[in-house]
Amino acid sequence: MARYTVIHVKGVRQVKIAVVGGTGMLGRRVSAVLRRRGHEVRVLSRRSLEHQVNLVTGERLDAALEGCDALVDASNASTNAKNILIDGTKRLLAAGKQAGISHHLCVSIVGCERIPMGYFGIKAEQEHVVEQNDVPWTIVRATQFHDYIAAMFEQAARWKVLPLLKIPIQTVAVDEVAHTIADTVEAKPRHGRLEIAGPEITDARMVARTWRSVSG
Ligand SMILES: NC(=O)c1ccc[n+]([C@@H]2O[C@H](COP(=O)([O-])OP(=O)(O)OC[C@H]3O[C@@H](n4cnc5c(N)ncnc54)[C@H](OP(=O)(O)O)[C@@H]3O)[C@@H](O)[C@H]2O)c1
Structure with a gap:
Protein backbone atom coordinates (compact mmCIF):
# COMPACT_ATOMS: atom_id res chain seq x y z
CA MET A 1 0.00 0.00 0.00
CA ALA A 2 1.33 3.47 -0.90
CA ARG A 3 2.59 5.39 2.15
CA TYR A 4 2.10 8.78 0.49
CA THR A 5 -0.26 10.48 -1.92
CA VAL A 6 1.11 10.91 -5.42
CA ILE A 7 0.06 14.17 -7.08
CA HIS A 8 1.16 14.36 -10.69
CA VAL A 9 2.21 17.97 -11.13
CA LYS A 10 1.26 19.24 -14.56
CA GLY A 11 4.19 20.11 -16.79
CA VAL A 12 6.86 18.41 -14.64
CA ARG A 13 8.42 15.21 -15.95
CA GLN A 14 8.37 12.53 -13.23
CA VAL A 15 11.81 10.96 -12.79
CA LYS A 16 13.75 8.65 -10.47
CA ILE A 17 15.64 10.68 -7.88
CA ALA A 18 18.07 9.35 -5.27
CA VAL A 19 18.20 11.37 -2.04
CA VAL A 20 21.45 10.59 -0.26
CA GLY A 21 21.02 11.41 3.43
CA GLY A 22 17.28 11.12 2.84
CA THR A 23 16.73 10.24 6.51
CA GLY A 24 18.29 13.49 7.82
CA MET A 25 16.77 16.82 8.88
CA LEU A 26 16.74 18.18 5.32
CA GLY A 27 16.80 14.96 3.30
CA ARG A 28 13.55 13.57 4.68
CA ARG A 29 11.73 16.82 3.78
CA VAL A 30 13.24 16.83 0.28
CA SER A 31 12.15 13.19 -0.19
CA ALA A 32 8.61 14.02 0.96
CA VAL A 33 8.28 17.03 -1.37
CA LEU A 34 9.59 15.09 -4.38
CA ARG A 35 7.21 12.20 -3.66
CA ARG A 36 4.26 14.55 -3.40
CA ARG A 37 5.22 15.82 -6.87
CA GLY A 38 5.02 12.28 -8.21
CA LEU A 61 26.20 2.84 -3.97
CA ASP A 62 26.26 1.34 -7.50
CA ALA A 63 23.19 -0.81 -6.93
CA ALA A 64 21.26 1.96 -5.17
CA LEU A 65 21.84 4.47 -8.00
CA GLU A 66 21.11 2.09 -10.86
CA GLY A 67 18.32 3.51 -13.06
CA CYS A 68 18.21 6.91 -11.29
CA ASP A 69 18.07 10.11 -13.35
CA ALA A 70 19.06 12.64 -10.70
CA LEU A 71 20.56 12.75 -7.24
CA VAL A 72 20.28 15.10 -4.25
CA ASP A 73 23.19 14.83 -1.84
CA ALA A 74 21.81 15.86 1.57
CA SER A 75 24.25 13.74 3.57
CA ASN A 76 26.08 15.32 6.46
CA ALA A 77 28.61 14.47 9.14
CA SER A 78 29.45 15.76 12.58
CA THR A 79 32.48 13.46 12.89
CA ASN A 80 34.65 11.96 10.15
CA ALA A 81 33.43 14.84 7.94
CA LYS A 82 36.36 14.78 5.49
CA ASN A 83 35.85 11.11 4.79
CA ILE A 84 32.08 11.40 4.37
CA LEU A 85 31.74 14.76 2.60
CA ILE A 86 34.88 14.94 0.45
CA ASP A 87 35.91 11.33 -0.22
CA GLY A 88 32.25 10.25 -0.04
CA THR A 89 31.34 12.85 -2.68
CA LYS A 90 34.08 11.48 -4.96
CA ARG A 91 32.65 7.95 -4.51
CA LEU A 92 29.13 9.24 -5.11
CA LEU A 93 30.12 11.09 -8.29
CA ALA A 94 31.95 8.02 -9.64
CA ALA A 95 28.93 5.80 -8.93
CA GLY A 96 26.62 8.48 -10.38
CA LYS A 97 28.64 8.67 -13.58
CA GLN A 98 28.48 4.89 -13.91
CA ALA A 99 24.70 4.94 -13.36
CA GLY A 100 24.17 7.75 -15.90
CA ILE A 101 22.99 10.38 -13.40
CA SER A 102 22.24 13.54 -15.39
CA HIS A 103 21.93 15.99 -12.47
CA HIS A 104 23.95 15.88 -9.23
CA LEU A 105 22.62 18.41 -6.71
CA CYS A 106 24.91 19.06 -3.75
CA VAL A 107 23.59 20.86 -0.66
CA SER A 108 26.02 23.31 0.89
CA ILE A 109 26.22 26.33 3.18
CA VAL A 110 26.08 30.04 2.36
CA GLY A 111 29.54 31.59 2.86
CA CYS A 112 31.36 28.32 3.63
CA GLU A 113 34.39 29.44 1.60
CA ARG A 114 34.79 32.48 3.88
CA ILE A 115 35.64 30.23 6.86
CA PRO A 116 38.32 28.03 5.26
CA MET A 117 38.80 25.68 8.22
CA GLY A 118 37.09 22.87 10.11
CA TYR A 119 33.63 21.85 8.91
CA PHE A 120 33.16 24.93 6.67
CA GLY A 121 36.50 24.33 4.96
CA ILE A 122 35.39 20.75 4.26
CA LYS A 123 32.09 21.98 2.76
CA ALA A 124 34.03 24.39 0.49
CA GLU A 125 36.27 21.51 -0.60
CA GLN A 126 33.19 19.32 -1.21
CA GLU A 127 31.83 22.04 -3.53
CA HIS A 128 35.17 22.11 -5.37
CA VAL A 129 35.03 18.32 -5.92
CA VAL A 130 31.50 18.66 -7.38
CA GLU A 131 32.54 21.55 -9.68
CA GLN A 132 35.53 19.63 -11.04
CA ASN A 133 33.68 16.45 -12.01
CA ASP A 134 32.04 15.23 -15.25
CA VAL A 135 28.48 14.76 -13.94
CA PRO A 136 26.26 17.83 -14.59
CA TRP A 137 25.76 19.60 -11.27
CA THR A 138 24.12 22.32 -9.22
CA ILE A 139 25.06 23.48 -5.72
CA VAL A 140 22.27 24.79 -3.48
CA ARG A 141 23.62 26.74 -0.54
CA ALA A 142 21.43 27.45 2.50
CA THR A 143 21.87 29.36 5.72
CA GLN A 144 21.37 27.53 9.04
CA PHE A 145 17.96 25.94 9.53
CA HIS A 146 15.66 27.23 12.34
CA ASP A 147 15.35 23.60 13.55
CA TYR A 148 19.12 23.16 13.68
CA ILE A 149 19.61 26.26 15.83
CA ALA A 150 16.71 25.19 18.10
CA ALA A 151 18.31 21.73 18.48
CA MET A 152 21.62 23.39 19.46
CA PHE A 153 19.89 25.49 22.11
CA GLU A 154 18.04 22.43 23.43
CA GLN A 155 21.31 20.55 23.75
CA ALA A 156 23.06 23.45 25.51
CA ALA A 157 20.07 23.99 27.81
CA ARG A 158 20.50 20.44 29.16
CA TRP A 159 23.67 21.79 30.77
CA LYS A 160 21.75 24.86 31.96
CA VAL A 161 23.61 27.18 29.61
CA LEU A 162 22.54 29.18 26.59
CA PRO A 163 25.13 30.57 24.14
CA LEU A 164 24.53 34.34 23.90
CA LEU A 165 26.86 35.11 21.01
CA LYS A 166 26.55 38.48 19.31
CA ILE A 167 26.96 37.13 15.78
CA PRO A 168 24.62 37.82 12.85
CA ILE A 169 22.47 34.90 11.67
CA GLN A 170 19.78 34.57 9.04
CA THR A 171 18.14 31.22 9.68
CA VAL A 172 15.73 29.65 7.20
CA ALA A 173 12.83 27.18 7.38
CA VAL A 174 14.00 23.73 6.35
CA ASP A 175 10.75 23.20 4.38
CA GLU A 176 11.55 26.24 2.22
CA VAL A 177 15.00 24.84 1.50
CA ALA A 178 13.43 21.46 0.65
CA HIS A 179 11.06 23.10 -1.88
CA THR A 180 13.91 25.08 -3.47
CA ILE A 181 15.94 21.88 -3.79
CA ALA A 182 12.98 20.06 -5.37
CA ASP A 183 12.46 22.91 -7.88
CA THR A 184 16.18 22.95 -8.67
CA VAL A 185 16.65 19.21 -9.17
CA GLU A 186 13.60 19.16 -11.50
CA ALA A 187 15.25 21.81 -13.68
CA LYS A 188 18.36 21.55 -15.86
CA PRO A 189 21.75 21.44 -14.08
CA ARG A 190 23.10 24.99 -13.63
CA HIS A 191 26.80 24.19 -13.36
CA GLY A 192 26.62 26.91 -10.75
CA ARG A 193 25.33 27.88 -7.31
CA LEU A 194 22.06 29.07 -5.92
CA GLU A 195 21.61 30.51 -2.42
CA ILE A 196 18.65 30.49 -0.05
CA ALA A 197 18.39 32.36 3.26
CA GLY A 198 15.69 33.27 5.75
CA PRO A 199 13.84 36.60 5.58
CA GLU A 200 15.49 38.28 8.58
CA ILE A 201 19.04 39.04 9.66
CA THR A 202 19.22 38.97 13.43
CA ASP A 203 21.82 38.02 16.01
CA ALA A 204 22.28 34.73 17.80
CA ARG A 205 21.80 36.41 21.20
CA MET A 206 18.32 37.64 20.21
CA VAL A 207 17.35 34.24 18.82
CA ALA A 208 18.53 32.54 22.03
CA ARG A 209 16.41 34.92 24.12
CA THR A 210 13.36 34.33 21.92
CA TRP A 211 13.91 30.56 22.10
CA ARG A 212 14.13 30.73 25.90
CA SER A 213 10.93 32.76 26.21
CA VAL A 214 9.04 30.35 23.92
CA SER A 215 10.43 27.07 25.28
CA GLY A 216 10.61 28.14 28.89
N1 LIG B 1 21.66 21.82 9.44
C1 LIG B 1 21.74 23.05 8.94
O1 LIG B 1 21.37 24.07 9.60
C2 LIG B 1 22.25 23.25 7.53
C3 LIG B 1 22.31 24.56 6.99
C4 LIG B 1 22.76 24.74 5.68
C5 LIG B 1 23.17 23.64 4.91
N2 LIG B 1 23.13 22.40 5.48
C6 LIG B 1 23.58 21.27 4.65
O2 LIG B 1 22.44 20.42 4.41
C7 LIG B 1 22.89 19.05 4.27
C8 LIG B 1 22.08 18.16 5.19
O3 LIG B 1 22.23 18.58 6.54
P1 LIG B 1 21.28 18.02 7.71
O4 LIG B 1 21.44 18.95 8.86
O5 LIG B 1 19.94 17.71 7.17
O6 LIG B 1 22.03 16.64 8.06
P2 LIG B 1 21.62 15.50 9.11
O7 LIG B 1 20.28 15.74 9.69
O8 LIG B 1 22.79 15.32 10.02
O9 LIG B 1 21.50 14.20 8.17
C9 LIG B 1 22.65 13.61 7.65
C10 LIG B 1 22.25 12.45 6.73
O10 LIG B 1 23.44 11.85 6.19
C11 LIG B 1 23.37 10.43 6.33
N3 LIG B 1 24.73 9.92 6.45
C12 LIG B 1 25.66 10.25 7.40
N4 LIG B 1 26.79 9.55 7.20
C13 LIG B 1 26.58 8.77 6.10
C14 LIG B 1 27.38 7.82 5.40
N5 LIG B 1 28.64 7.50 5.79
N6 LIG B 1 26.86 7.21 4.31
C15 LIG B 1 25.59 7.50 3.90
N7 LIG B 1 24.79 8.39 4.52
C16 LIG B 1 25.28 9.01 5.62
C17 LIG B 1 22.53 10.24 7.60
O11 LIG B 1 21.87 9.00 7.64
P3 LIG B 1 22.45 7.69 8.38
O12 LIG B 1 22.86 8.10 9.73
O13 LIG B 1 21.31 6.73 8.31
O14 LIG B 1 23.59 7.25 7.52
C18 LIG B 1 21.47 11.34 7.42
O15 LIG B 1 20.44 10.88 6.56
C19 LIG B 1 24.41 19.09 4.54
O16 LIG B 1 25.08 19.18 3.31
C20 LIG B 1 24.61 20.38 5.33
O17 LIG B 1 25.91 20.92 5.18
C21 LIG B 1 22.69 22.16 6.74
Whole structure:
Protein backbone atom coordinates (compact mmCIF):
# COMPACT_ATOMS: atom_id res chain seq x y z
CA MET A 1 0.00 0.00 0.00
CA ALA A 2 1.33 3.47 -0.90
CA ARG A 3 2.59 5.39 2.15
CA TYR A 4 2.10 8.78 0.49
CA THR A 5 -0.26 10.48 -1.92
CA VAL A 6 1.11 10.91 -5.42
CA ILE A 7 0.06 14.17 -7.08
CA HIS A 8 1.16 14.36 -10.69
CA VAL A 9 2.21 17.97 -11.13
CA LYS A 10 1.26 19.24 -14.56
CA GLY A 11 4.19 20.11 -16.79
CA VAL A 12 6.86 18.41 -14.64
CA ARG A 13 8.42 15.21 -15.95
CA GLN A 14 8.37 12.53 -13.23
CA VAL A 15 11.81 10.96 -12.79
CA LYS A 16 13.75 8.65 -10.47
CA ILE A 17 15.64 10.68 -7.88
CA ALA A 18 18.07 9.35 -5.27
CA VAL A 19 18.20 11.37 -2.04
CA VAL A 20 21.45 10.59 -0.26
CA GLY A 21 21.02 11.41 3.43
CA GLY A 22 17.28 11.12 2.84
CA THR A 23 16.73 10.24 6.51
CA GLY A 24 18.29 13.49 7.82
CA MET A 25 16.77 16.82 8.88
CA LEU A 26 16.74 18.18 5.32
CA GLY A 27 16.80 14.96 3.30
CA ARG A 28 13.55 13.57 4.68
CA ARG A 29 11.73 16.82 3.78
CA VAL A 30 13.24 16.83 0.28
CA SER A 31 12.15 13.19 -0.19
CA ALA A 32 8.61 14.02 0.96
CA VAL A 33 8.28 17.03 -1.37
CA LEU A 34 9.59 15.09 -4.38
CA ARG A 35 7.21 12.20 -3.66
CA ARG A 36 4.26 14.55 -3.40
CA ARG A 37 5.22 15.82 -6.87
CA GLY A 38 5.02 12.28 -8.21
CA HIS A 39 8.70 11.43 -8.58
CA GLU A 40 10.04 8.00 -7.70
CA VAL A 41 12.34 8.68 -4.74
CA ARG A 42 15.04 6.39 -3.38
CA VAL A 43 16.19 7.18 0.15
CA LEU A 44 19.87 6.31 0.61
CA SER A 45 21.73 6.32 3.93
CA ARG A 46 23.44 3.90 6.28
CA ARG A 47 20.25 3.28 8.24
CA SER A 48 17.71 3.85 5.46
CA LEU A 49 14.83 1.37 5.43
CA GLU A 50 15.04 1.44 1.61
CA HIS A 51 18.65 1.59 0.35
CA GLN A 52 21.44 1.16 2.86
CA VAL A 53 24.65 2.68 1.51
CA ASN A 54 27.85 3.93 3.08
CA LEU A 55 29.68 6.93 1.64
CA VAL A 56 32.82 6.02 3.61
CA THR A 57 33.23 2.59 2.04
CA GLY A 58 31.18 3.10 -1.14
CA GLU A 59 29.17 0.01 -0.14
CA ARG A 60 26.04 -0.60 -2.28
CA LEU A 61 26.20 2.84 -3.97
CA ASP A 62 26.26 1.34 -7.50
CA ALA A 63 23.19 -0.81 -6.93
CA ALA A 64 21.26 1.96 -5.17
CA LEU A 65 21.84 4.47 -8.00
CA GLU A 66 21.11 2.09 -10.86
CA GLY A 67 18.32 3.51 -13.06
CA CYS A 68 18.21 6.91 -11.29
CA ASP A 69 18.07 10.11 -13.35
CA ALA A 70 19.06 12.64 -10.70
CA LEU A 71 20.56 12.75 -7.24
CA VAL A 72 20.28 15.10 -4.25
CA ASP A 73 23.19 14.83 -1.84
CA ALA A 74 21.81 15.86 1.57
CA SER A 75 24.25 13.74 3.57
CA ASN A 76 26.08 15.32 6.46
CA ALA A 77 28.61 14.47 9.14
CA SER A 78 29.45 15.76 12.58
CA THR A 79 32.48 13.46 12.89
CA ASN A 80 34.65 11.96 10.15
CA ALA A 81 33.43 14.84 7.94
CA LYS A 82 36.36 14.78 5.49
CA ASN A 83 35.85 11.11 4.79
CA ILE A 84 32.08 11.40 4.37
CA LEU A 85 31.74 14.76 2.60
CA ILE A 86 34.88 14.94 0.45
CA ASP A 87 35.91 11.33 -0.22
CA GLY A 88 32.25 10.25 -0.04
CA THR A 89 31.34 12.85 -2.68
CA LYS A 90 34.08 11.48 -4.96
CA ARG A 91 32.65 7.95 -4.51
CA LEU A 92 29.13 9.24 -5.11
CA LEU A 93 30.12 11.09 -8.29
CA ALA A 94 31.95 8.02 -9.64
CA ALA A 95 28.93 5.80 -8.93
CA GLY A 96 26.62 8.48 -10.38
CA LYS A 97 28.64 8.67 -13.58
CA GLN A 98 28.48 4.89 -13.91
CA ALA A 99 24.70 4.94 -13.36
CA GLY A 100 24.17 7.75 -15.90
CA ILE A 101 22.99 10.38 -13.40
CA SER A 102 22.24 13.54 -15.39
CA HIS A 103 21.93 15.99 -12.47
CA HIS A 104 23.95 15.88 -9.23
CA LEU A 105 22.62 18.41 -6.71
CA CYS A 106 24.91 19.06 -3.75
CA VAL A 107 23.59 20.86 -0.66
CA SER A 108 26.02 23.31 0.89
CA ILE A 109 26.22 26.33 3.18
CA VAL A 110 26.08 30.04 2.36
CA GLY A 111 29.54 31.59 2.86
CA CYS A 112 31.36 28.32 3.63
CA GLU A 113 34.39 29.44 1.60
CA ARG A 114 34.79 32.48 3.88
CA ILE A 115 35.64 30.23 6.86
CA PRO A 116 38.32 28.03 5.26
CA MET A 117 38.80 25.68 8.22
CA GLY A 118 37.09 22.87 10.11
CA TYR A 119 33.63 21.85 8.91
CA PHE A 120 33.16 24.93 6.67
CA GLY A 121 36.50 24.33 4.96
CA ILE A 122 35.39 20.75 4.26
CA LYS A 123 32.09 21.98 2.76
CA ALA A 124 34.03 24.39 0.49
CA GLU A 125 36.27 21.51 -0.60
CA GLN A 126 33.19 19.32 -1.21
CA GLU A 127 31.83 22.04 -3.53
CA HIS A 128 35.17 22.11 -5.37
CA VAL A 129 35.03 18.32 -5.92
CA VAL A 130 31.50 18.66 -7.38
CA GLU A 131 32.54 21.55 -9.68
CA GLN A 132 35.53 19.63 -11.04
CA ASN A 133 33.68 16.45 -12.01
CA ASP A 134 32.04 15.23 -15.25
CA VAL A 135 28.48 14.76 -13.94
CA PRO A 136 26.26 17.83 -14.59
CA TRP A 137 25.76 19.60 -11.27
CA THR A 138 24.12 22.32 -9.22
CA ILE A 139 25.06 23.48 -5.72
CA VAL A 140 22.27 24.79 -3.48
CA ARG A 141 23.62 26.74 -0.54
CA ALA A 142 21.43 27.45 2.50
CA THR A 143 21.87 29.36 5.72
CA GLN A 144 21.37 27.53 9.04
CA PHE A 145 17.96 25.94 9.53
CA HIS A 146 15.66 27.23 12.34
CA ASP A 147 15.35 23.60 13.55
CA TYR A 148 19.12 23.16 13.68
CA ILE A 149 19.61 26.26 15.83
CA ALA A 150 16.71 25.19 18.10
CA ALA A 151 18.31 21.73 18.48
CA MET A 152 21.62 23.39 19.46
CA PHE A 153 19.89 25.49 22.11
CA GLU A 154 18.04 22.43 23.43
CA GLN A 155 21.31 20.55 23.75
CA ALA A 156 23.06 23.45 25.51
CA ALA A 157 20.07 23.99 27.81
CA ARG A 158 20.50 20.44 29.16
CA TRP A 159 23.67 21.79 30.77
CA LYS A 160 21.75 24.86 31.96
CA VAL A 161 23.61 27.18 29.61
CA LEU A 162 22.54 29.18 26.59
CA PRO A 163 25.13 30.57 24.14
CA LEU A 164 24.53 34.34 23.90
CA LEU A 165 26.86 35.11 21.01
CA LYS A 166 26.55 38.48 19.31
CA ILE A 167 26.96 37.13 15.78
CA PRO A 168 24.62 37.82 12.85
CA ILE A 169 22.47 34.90 11.67
CA GLN A 170 19.78 34.57 9.04
CA THR A 171 18.14 31.22 9.68
CA VAL A 172 15.73 29.65 7.20
CA ALA A 173 12.83 27.18 7.38
CA VAL A 174 14.00 23.73 6.35
CA ASP A 175 10.75 23.20 4.38
CA GLU A 176 11.55 26.24 2.22
CA VAL A 177 15.00 24.84 1.50
CA ALA A 178 13.43 21.46 0.65
CA HIS A 179 11.06 23.10 -1.88
CA THR A 180 13.91 25.08 -3.47
CA ILE A 181 15.94 21.88 -3.79
CA ALA A 182 12.98 20.06 -5.37
CA ASP A 183 12.46 22.91 -7.88
CA THR A 184 16.18 22.95 -8.67
CA VAL A 185 16.65 19.21 -9.17
CA GLU A 186 13.60 19.16 -11.50
CA ALA A 187 15.25 21.81 -13.68
CA LYS A 188 18.36 21.55 -15.86
CA PRO A 189 21.75 21.44 -14.08
CA ARG A 190 23.10 24.99 -13.63
CA HIS A 191 26.80 24.19 -13.36
CA GLY A 192 26.62 26.91 -10.75
CA ARG A 193 25.33 27.88 -7.31
CA LEU A 194 22.06 29.07 -5.92
CA GLU A 195 21.61 30.51 -2.42
CA ILE A 196 18.65 30.49 -0.05
CA ALA A 197 18.39 32.36 3.26
CA GLY A 198 15.69 33.27 5.75
CA PRO A 199 13.84 36.60 5.58
CA GLU A 200 15.49 38.28 8.58
CA ILE A 201 19.04 39.04 9.66
CA THR A 202 19.22 38.97 13.43
CA ASP A 203 21.82 38.02 16.01
CA ALA A 204 22.28 34.73 17.80
CA ARG A 205 21.80 36.41 21.20
CA MET A 206 18.32 37.64 20.21
CA VAL A 207 17.35 34.24 18.82
CA ALA A 208 18.53 32.54 22.03
CA ARG A 209 16.41 34.92 24.12
CA THR A 210 13.36 34.33 21.92
CA TRP A 211 13.91 30.56 22.10
CA ARG A 212 14.13 30.73 25.90
CA SER A 213 10.93 32.76 26.21
CA VAL A 214 9.04 30.35 23.92
CA SER A 215 10.43 27.07 25.28
CA GLY A 216 10.61 28.14 28.89
N1 LIG B 1 21.66 21.82 9.44
C1 LIG B 1 21.74 23.05 8.94
O1 LIG B 1 21.37 24.07 9.60
C2 LIG B 1 22.25 23.25 7.53
C3 LIG B 1 22.31 24.56 6.99
C4 LIG B 1 22.76 24.74 5.68
C5 LIG B 1 23.17 23.64 4.91
N2 LIG B 1 23.13 22.40 5.48
C6 LIG B 1 23.58 21.27 4.65
O2 LIG B 1 22.44 20.42 4.41
C7 LIG B 1 22.89 19.05 4.27
C8 LIG B 1 22.08 18.16 5.19
O3 LIG B 1 22.23 18.58 6.54
P1 LIG B 1 21.28 18.02 7.71
O4 LIG B 1 21.44 18.95 8.86
O5 LIG B 1 19.94 17.71 7.17
O6 LIG B 1 22.03 16.64 8.06
P2 LIG B 1 21.62 15.50 9.11
O7 LIG B 1 20.28 15.74 9.69
O8 LIG B 1 22.79 15.32 10.02
O9 LIG B 1 21.50 14.20 8.17
C9 LIG B 1 22.65 13.61 7.65
C10 LIG B 1 22.25 12.45 6.73
O10 LIG B 1 23.44 11.85 6.19
C11 LIG B 1 23.37 10.43 6.33
N3 LIG B 1 24.73 9.92 6.45
C12 LIG B 1 25.66 10.25 7.40
N4 LIG B 1 26.79 9.55 7.20
C13 LIG B 1 26.58 8.77 6.10
C14 LIG B 1 27.38 7.82 5.40
N5 LIG B 1 28.64 7.50 5.79
N6 LIG B 1 26.86 7.21 4.31
C15 LIG B 1 25.59 7.50 3.90
N7 LIG B 1 24.79 8.39 4.52
C16 LIG B 1 25.28 9.01 5.62
C17 LIG B 1 22.53 10.24 7.60
O11 LIG B 1 21.87 9.00 7.64
P3 LIG B 1 22.45 7.69 8.38
O12 LIG B 1 22.86 8.10 9.73
O13 LIG B 1 21.31 6.73 8.31
O14 LIG B 1 23.59 7.25 7.52
C18 LIG B 1 21.47 11.34 7.42
O15 LIG B 1 20.44 10.88 6.56
C19 LIG B 1 24.41 19.09 4.54
O16 LIG B 1 25.08 19.18 3.31
C20 LIG B 1 24.61 20.38 5.33
O17 LIG B 1 25.91 20.92 5.18
C21 LIG B 1 22.69 22.16 6.74
